Amino acid sequence: MKQTKWWKHSVxxxxxxxxxxxxxxxxxxxxxxxxxxxxxxxxxGIDVIWLSPVYESPQDDNGYDISDYYGIYHEFGxxxxxxxxxxxxxxxxxxxxxxxxxxxxxxxxxxFLEARKDKNSRYRDYYIWREGEKGQLPNETKASxxxxxWEWDEEAGAYYFHLFSKKQPDxxxxxxxxxxxxxxxxxxxxxxxxxxxRLDVIDNIGKVPDAMIRENxxxxxxxxxxxxxxxxxxxxxxxxxxxxxxxxxxxxxxxxPDGSELSMIFQFEHICASHSEEYGKWKQEKKDFVxxxxxxxxxxxxxxxxxxxxxxxDNHDLPRxxxxxxxxxxxxxxxxxxxxxxxxxxxxxxxxxxGEELGMTNIRLEDLAQVRDIEARNIYEELKEKGWNHQEIMxxxxxxxxxxxxxxxxxxxxxxxxxxxxxxxxxxxxxxREINAAAEMADENSVFHYYKKLIALRKSxxxxxxxxxxTYEPYLEEDGDIFFYVRSLEGKRLxxxxxxxxxxxxxxxxxxxxxxxxxxxxxxxxxxxxxxxRPYEAVMAEPT
Ligand code: TEU
Ligand code: CA
Numbered sequence: 001m002k003q004t005k006w007w008k009h010s011v012x013x014x015x016x017x018x019x020x021x022x023x024x025x026x027x028x029x030x031x032x033x034x035x036x037x038x039x040x041x042x043x044x045g046i047d048v049i050w051l052s053p054v055y056e057s058p059q060d061d062n063g064y065d066i067s068d069y070y071g072i073y074h075e076f077g078x079x080x081x082x083x084x085x086x087x088x089x090x091x092x093x094x095x096x097x098x099x100x101x102x103x104x105x106x107x108x109x110x111x112f113l114e115a116r117k118d119k120n121s122r123y124r125d126y127y128i129w130r131e132g133e134k135g136q137l138p139n140e141t142k143a144s145x146x147x148x149x150w151e152w153d154e155e156a157g158a159y160y161f162h163l164f165s166k167k168q169p170d171x172x173x174x175x176x177x178x179x180x181x182x183x184x185x186x187x188x189x190x191x192x193x194x195x196x197x198r199l200d201v202i203d204n205i206g207k208v209p210d211a212m213i214r215e216n217x218x219x220x221x222x223x224x225x226x227x228x229x230x231x232x233x234x235x236x237x238x239x240x241x242x243x244x245x246x247x248x249x250x251x252x253x254x255x256x257p258d259g260s261e262l263s264m265i266f267q268f269e270h271i272c273a274s275h276s277e278e279y280g281k282w283k284q285e286k287k288d289f290v291x292x293x294x295x296x297x298x299x300x301x302x303x304x305x306x307x308x309x310x311x312x313x314d315n316h317d318l319p320r321x322x323x324x325x326x327x328x329x330x331x332x333x334x335x336x337x338x339x340x341x342x343x344x345x346x347x348x349x350x351x352x353x354x355g356e357e358l359g360m361t362n363i364r365l366e367d368l369a370q371v372r373d374i375e376a377r378n379i380y381e382e383l384k385e386k387g388w389n390h391q392e393i394m395x396x397x398x399x400x401x402x403x404x405x406x407x408x409x410x411x412x413x414x415x416x417x418x419x420x421x422x423x424x425x426x427x428x429x430x431x432x433r434e435i436n437a438a439a440e441m442a443d444e445n446s447v448f449h450y451y452k453k454l455i456a457l458r459k460s461x462x463x464x465x466x467x468x469x470x471t472y473e474p475y476l477e478e479d480g481d482i483f484f485y486v487r488s489l490e491g492k493r494l495x496x497x498x499x500x501x502x503x504x505x506x507x508x509x510x511x512x513x514x515x516x517x518x519x520x521x522x523x524x525x526x527x528x529x530x531x532x533x534r535p536y537e538a539v540m541a542e543p544t
Pocket of ligand 1: 144244402
């Protein structure tokens with residue numbers, strides 16, 4: 001294959017440590033548990049693990065609230081376990097990407113404890129304070145997890161700023177000493193042999209609280225370039241920024257091929273397309289596939305040759321892909337494969353969220369006691385105040401709440417899906433008896449085997465370069481059921497075609513099929529250039 005950055009041929013697998021594999025029966029997934037499943041991941045064929053946070057943390061937001069960047073949270077294991085994970089993964093050709101949360105820390109971080117205690121501490125300015133009067137908020141900024149973004153702190157006698165929970169005070173990126181401390185910490189981790197970082201809500205670090213600017217502040221890209229220079233560029237790593245406020249223009253800055261910022265970003269246009277004005281993700285419109293395809297097309301075209309895309313349907317904050325975009329009932333298997341085909345045929349680095357490769361689904365919760373996620377627990381109260389009834393709120397949480405992604409990985413059909421010998425911290429999805437890794441590994445028509453083939457394709461001598469470098473040309477753009485595009489590189493072409501609906505469709509293609517590469521039905525029904533595409537059927541093929 002052509003010489004290029006290694007991560008342009010990689011497939012990343014995200015692990016949410018709390019929910020992946022418990023090794024000691026306390027019901028909480030841990031690092032030794034992950035190590036015990038590395039052979040499964042090697043079998044799947046992925047190259048990189050993105051590990052959600054395992055640092056020292058009071059776990060107010062499951063580790064996205066870090067109290068010591070240099071420590072490992074005891075329930076997840078020890079620093080020795082972490083080093084062992086890096087080494088054991090490396091033996092299997094897998095790199096570890098750690099999740100870096102530097103927009104905010106925990107309120108239990110030593111910096112914050114010092115800052116709140118002593119106005120003259122060198123750490124005071126590591127956070128964002130506004131003095132004034134209790135009860136008089138500096139401004140109306142809201143926190144993402146509900147309530148105001150300003151919290152009165154008795155000990156400090158001032159308000160501090162938090163874009164997420166009040167146990168996640170925002171770091172002040174204006175402070176140079178703070179930035180230096182962060183870069184030093186990043187290098188310390190990279191020196192352990194990491195494959196890189198996923199950077200949590202990185203587009204918030206340029207915030208201007210007084211002007212109520214959250215994303216895309218004026219100094220954002222200066223900070224990212226500095227971070228890249230001071231930490232990333234010293235290593236051969238992959239970096240991916242989480243950026244809810246990204247657009248195709250600033251994406252070219254973030255993922256500039258000159259390496260001055262990051263390797264790529266996660267953008268969320270396809271995720272937010274169905275969100276409502278008033279209630280965001282909690283009230284959604286029906287998915288509009290014409291619009292969805294257009295979003296993907298825009299990103300494919302805009303970044304070709306001048307940036308790099310990340311490709312994903314779900315993660316630990318999102319509902320399960322097959323439930324949100326496919327059909328998790330009778331066409332679960334077909335639609336999981338069709339969604340994967342659509343995504344893995346594109347240019348960019350594909351991300352698989354744990355269980356996605358099994359076609360794991362959303363879970364149905366009946367009452368608040370079953371809900372674990374802080375975001376959902378807070379929104380429950382907020383929606384209640386706005387007049388929603390219990391049923392309506394649970395409906396919304398079941399549709400889009402983050403716990404959907406956080407139910408334990410379904411390994412086999414034994415008690416608790418093989419996740420734990422104890423009581424799991426969050427309920428197992430009862431469908432684990434049918435949907436689990438052991439069953440799917442034994443069935444060559446499973447979602448698991450389909451993902452394995454898609455991953456192998458990206459590394460194959462025949463298709464690897466077309467997938468990594470090829471142009472992208474969409475067809476039938478106005479069709480609300482059918483997705484259809486062609487990737488081309490130096491005369492080699494790959495056709496990607498499928499049906500996003502549960503209707504059978506007959507479609508006329510501009511060319512025929514010379515050779516099928518991958519299908520999710522036993523055979524293709526085609527005569528001349530006319531193809532009959534069944535519900536959620538998907539095809540990769542070489543066109544005539
Ligand atoms: O998420 C960023 C973020 O904006 C979330 O609040 C997001 O809007 C929501 O989860 C969508 O459902 C990142 C992490 O991925 C998330 O897990 C953390 O809770 C959050 O940052 C705070 O660190
Ligand atoms: Ca455990």
